[in-house]
Amino acid sequence: MLKKLQRELKERFKIEFSQPKLLLEAFTQGNYLNEHPTFKGRDYQRLEFLGDSVMQLATADYLYRHYPNWDEGQLTELRITMVQTRSFAALARELKFNEYILLGHGEEISGARNRDSLLEDVWEAFIGALYLDQGQAKVEIFLSQQMFAKIETGFYDQFVDYKTKLQELLQKKGSVIIKYQKLSETIKQSDNKQVFKIAVEYNENVLGIGEGTSIKNAEKAAARVAYQKLTQK
Amino acid sequence: MLKKLQRELKERFKIEFSQPKLLLEAFTQGNYLNEHPTFKGRDYQRLEFLGDSVMQLATADYLYRHYPNWDEGQLTELRITMVQTRSFAALARELKFNEYILLGHGEEISGARNRDSLLEDVWEAFIGALYLDQGQAKVEIFLSQQMFAKIETGFYDQFVDYKTKLQELLQKKGSVIIKYQKLSETIKQSDNKQVFKIAVEYNENVLGIGEGTSIKNAEKAAARVAYQKLTQK
Known part of the structure; x- marks a missing residue:
């Protein structure tokens, strides 16, 4: 299943994970582990912890440099809009991340695969994995294409009234x-x-x-x- | 006044700002600007916006790598303890940051110079300036010495009951x-x-x-x- 994602990442973003285990971890949900005791690996939660901060800094850095005349109130307002559950879920859906998640059976039944909160977790975990494997500079290139370019097109307006x-x-x-x-x-x-x-x-x-x-x-x-x-x- | 700080940073941490303006900005409080209309420069708030995220990532990265067996709950708990007002104020006091702040007169009278909230702001702004001037790797070296090494000595215990x-x-x-x-x-x-x-x-x-x-x-x-x-x- 992750082969397809690896191919996509290579073709669209020239990203090749040197530690594919990290990519797998980013897409592994906790209950899947409980149901598959022989599966070797961790769930995405530690990567999500790291990825959350990676996202925050990459976004703050981008806004700081691209809006030199904005005060911290304006910067904070736009960052809050960008770095939120609905936004991350939309970004994750664009890359069809929902298809790749190793999900527990109960979660599958309850429709978690397309739930914003799960997609947010996986988005952050993926960014955490990318950061560990490829470094902050590569994360910034990826986010520039997928996330920051969308500021000018008004993508984030849907999350603000x-x-x-x-x-x-x-x-x-x-x-x-x-x-x-x-x-x-x-x-x-x-x-x-x-x-x-x-x-x-x-x-x-x-x-x-x-x-x-x-x-x-x-x-x-x-x-x-x-x-x-x-x-x- | 900042000459002394620059000397200290060079002697203790081998840090030399190539843009001393950034260092000055990190120590300039808003009302000082209002009272000195001829002073050319900004207050620290944009740098504080950036520095906050720099701190979060540097801390998350350190904890992620140094505690490979901790789950995200334990990591989050320690990070919250480290990345908080009282902790930042204590770290800023150790380096006598309070002495260098360009402060408005009213704030001076009211005792703001030694207030935790101001010291937190200036600490974050300083980290933001260091990040812009020297990059994330240098920030991590500085924080390893000043902030992360203190985990083992129990420094952060004072902020946890x-x-x-x-x-x-x-x-x-x-x-x-x-x-x-x-x-x-x-x-x-x-x-x-x-x-x-x-x-x-x-x-x-x-x-x-x-x-x-x-x-x-x-x-x-x-x-x-x-x-x-x-x-x-």
């Missing part, structure tokens, strides 16, 4: 009327998907413009642009 | 009577300090023996030995 945040920010100055105005609705040629362009206005000033494949997503994107502009120093 | 922890652990099996028994009381020749040796007993079995310069400290040390022996797998 920017419309509420913008509302709260503007309300500090008194009561507010925020309007979301549709600017255009087009069809992308590449995949025939609709694209909405929406402006968010406050007192008839445009605060931000966002795009999305649904009105809801375009509004969220516009709110994010406005919120980030207003909180930028 | 091992007597209560031992009591709670044993109570899980029912009511308990724990006795602390003085074994000896001697005078160290080197500095004429008293040394107490104390055994902790449970149902008349000795669970651990500890030494300390007071009865209280020797009891705590004995409780730690017993607690760690009982929770080791």
Whole structure:
């Protein structure tokens, strides 16, 4: 089963584990061990302990360097959004990590394989294994591709309610009327998907413009642009 | 003022900052900037954001490698003890970091210079600056000397109430009577300090023996030995 993952990692990321045992450990859940007493190996929990800190530092380092004008409040806010269960679970699903987990029978029955909390654990354990096997620099390259590049595409917006945040920010100055105005609705040629362009206005000033494949997503994107502009120093 | 710190760092740790600005930033508190508008520089908060994660990873990495038989619960417990306000403040005081802080006048009056929370911030900011200037490997060398070597000497025990922890652990099996028994009381020749040796007993079995310069400290040390022996797998 892990052969497939090893092939994927090599083809997509040029990652080859010199200690495949670490990779196996990252995908081994505790109850699987109890049910397979002859299986030699550990569960992922120690690697998860390590990987959690590796993630935190790689993310903090990236944000520190890429946003030189942000204060620590803004840095912390974005980091919290990125380094959270739902985000890790989404990243793990993209790489089909759920398929590779050695899972206990009871957990399998209860649907744990696709549960966010398990996928978060395995994501962190995988990062811990990668760190031990290949070092921090390789982890940073991997995360740049899989995790940090997604900041600009708005991937993490799904985990933040920017419309509420913008509302709260503007309300500090008194009561507010925020309007979301549709600017255009087009069809992308590449995949025939609709694209909405929406402006968010406050007192008839445009605060931000966002795009999305649904009105809801375009509004969220516009709110994010406005919120980030207003909180930028 | 920082010249003295730079000299100390060079003599004691062979650390020479190639960007002394970073060192200055790590010791600059926010209100000092407000009061000195011509001062060019930032306060320590962005470095503190970064340093916090650097500390977490360096500590997790050290514990992971040095305690290969501990499970993630034991690793997490020790890390929480090490990576906490009182511990960082104690480490910062050892290096007299309090003397170097550029502090706002109001903070000075209110006694902030020796407050744990400020010292924690500056400790983390210093580690962040060291990481940016010298890299993670140098941070690990510095922390090995100043922070990790102290695990074996029981330095972090002062931040943990091992007597209560031992009591709670044993109570899980029912009511308990724990006795602390003085074994000896001697005078160290080197500095004429008293040394107490104390055994902790449970149902008349000795669970651990500890030494300390007071009865209280020797009891705590004995409780730690017993607690760690009982929770080791």
